[in-house]
Amino acid sequence: xxxxxxxxxxxxxxxxxxxxxxxxxxxxxxxxxxxxxxxxxxxxxxxxxxxxxxxxxxxxxxxxxxxxxxxxxxxxxxxxxxxxxxxxxxxxxxxxxxxxxxxxxxxxxxxxxxxxxxxxxxxxxxxxxxxxxxxxxxxxxxxxxxxxxxxxxxxxxxxxxxxxxxxxxxxxxxxxxxxxxxxxxxxxxxxxxxxxxxxxxxxxxxxxxxxxxxxxxxxxxxxxxxxxxxxxxxxxxxxxxxxx
Amino acid sequence: xxxxxxxxxxxxxxxxxxxxxxxxxxxxxxxxxxxxxxxxxxxxxxxxxxxxxxxxxxxxxxxxxxxxxxxxxxxxxxxxxxxxxxxxxxxxxxxxxxxxxxxxxxxxxxxxxxxxxxxxxxxxxxxxxxxxxxxxxxxxxxxxx
Numbered sequence: 001x002x003x004x005x006x007x008x009x010x011x012x013x014x015x016x017x018x019x020x021x022x023x024x025x026x027x028x029x030x031x032x033x034x035x036x037x038x039x040x041x042x043x044x045x046x047x048x049x050x051x052x053x054x055x056x057x058x059x060x061x062x063x064x065x066x067x068x069x070x071x072x073x074x075x076x077x078x079x080x081x082x083x084x085x086x087x088x089x090x091x092x093x094x095x096x097x098x099x100x101x102x103x104x105x106x107x108x109x110x111x112x113x114x115x116x117x118x119x120x121x122x123x124x125x126x127x128x129x130x131x132x133x134x135x136x137x138x139x140x141x142x143x144x145x146x147x148x149x150x151x152x153x154x155x156x157x158x159x160x161x162x163x164x165x166x167x168x169x170x171x172x173x174x175x176x177x178x179x180x181x182x183x184x185x186x187x188x189x190x191x192x193x194x195x196x197x198x199x200x201x202x203x204x205x206x207x208x209x210x211x212x213x214x215x216x217x218x219x220x221x222x223x224x225x226x227x228x229x230x231x232x233x234x235x236x237x238x239x240x241x242x243x244x
Numbered sequence: 245x246x247x248x249x250x251x252x253x254x255x256x257x258x259x260x261x262x263x264x265x266x267x268x269x270x271x272x273x274x275x276x277x278x279x280x281x282x283x284x285x286x287x288x289x290x291x292x293x294x295x296x297x298x299x300x301x302x303x304x305x306x307x308x309x310x311x312x313x314x315x316x317x318x319x320x321x322x323x324x325x326x327x328x329x330x331x332x333x334x335x336x337x338x339x340x341x342x343x344x345x346x347x348x349x350x351x352x353x354x355x356x357x358x359x360x361x362x363x364x365x366x367x368x369x370x371x372x373x374x375x376x377x378x379x380x381x382x383x384x385x386x387x388x389x
Contacts, residue, residue, distance in 0.1 A: 008320030122313025
């Protein structure tokens with residue numbers, strides 16, 4: 001079972017979900033190149049100019065660990081990375097769980113992705129302005145955390161912190177991607193997990209993904225927001241379990 | 245209540261001055277329920293943004309007041325950090341005021357919880373289990389220009 005994190009943070013996003021599958025599955029966690037504890041020197045803007053570069057990495061992980069019939073659980077942009085990887089290696093990836101998927105974020109004709117090009121530019125500005133002060137003001141970020149002893153200092157000081165240039169590039173690649181034509185090529189059993197009230201991947205987008213992927217299952221969670229793996233791990237676990 | 249009403253001869257009145265300090269602090273204060281719905285907003289914030297309290301409290305969430313780009317940032321960075329760390333500091337976002345004007349602010353947030361967390365539970369989960377009053381998972385946000 002491979003858990004892939006989305007844009008923004010790293011594999012710690014699966015902290016409350018992945019461990020519960022460990023007794024029954026071989027659980028594989030990784031950081032995308034450019035995120036979390038990955039080797040930043042391996043980041044090549046050309047390789048990662050589209051989501052295909054990230055899908056290549058997933059395929060490589062499958063080969064390296066000699067996985068077959070793996071369940072790929074992809075959050076956010078990693079849902080589409082999983083779609084691309086599964087199309088390439090259907091015998092390696094046997095099932096897809098897409099958490100908050102969106103094949104295209106920007107509106108296009110009749111298709112409503114939820115965002116305009118200007119919105120995406122705003123996000124990039126927002127990233128820029130926040131990363132400027134990142135190193136100086138974010139360092140002693142831990143406060144009032146005594147009730148969460150499971151979260152170590154190492155995590156809290158590094159979670160969601162990425163190289164600003166890489167984050168900007170990843171944001172642009174993510175939010176300008178268009179993978180609508182790839183959905184029809186999915187041949188493996190697929191679960192679409194839709195959150196209620198998700199500003200990034202609204203219900204209509206999840207329904208679109210469900211419609212375009214032949215034979216897929218659609219489950220709407222009561223969890224709100226875009227990160228049910230953090231906000232409602234129990235419900236997320238149950239939905240994944242019922243499918244796998 | 246109000247900044248101009250300070251009776252000189254009635255001695256220190258801590259309740260009132262604490263209230264006044266909250267309402268007219270040099271920063272905006274917002275408190276939200278675990279589902280994000282705003283439950284209290286101070287006068288400074290209303291003054292800056294041009295909203296009336298009844299347009300925000302019980303109606304909007306903090307992220308509804310951000311630009312679309314800011315909302316993505318909120319979902320992908322801010323909310324995960326707040327849930328994992330219990331606090332987020334000095335995040336730069338634009339708040340969209342009642343007239344559509346943008347107010348650049350720095351946001352600091354604290355997630356308040358009452359009792360020791362369990363390893364496999366996010367705040368929303370525990371809210372359903374324990375009830376909102378027990379958990380008091382209230383996010384107090386301090387926005388300042």
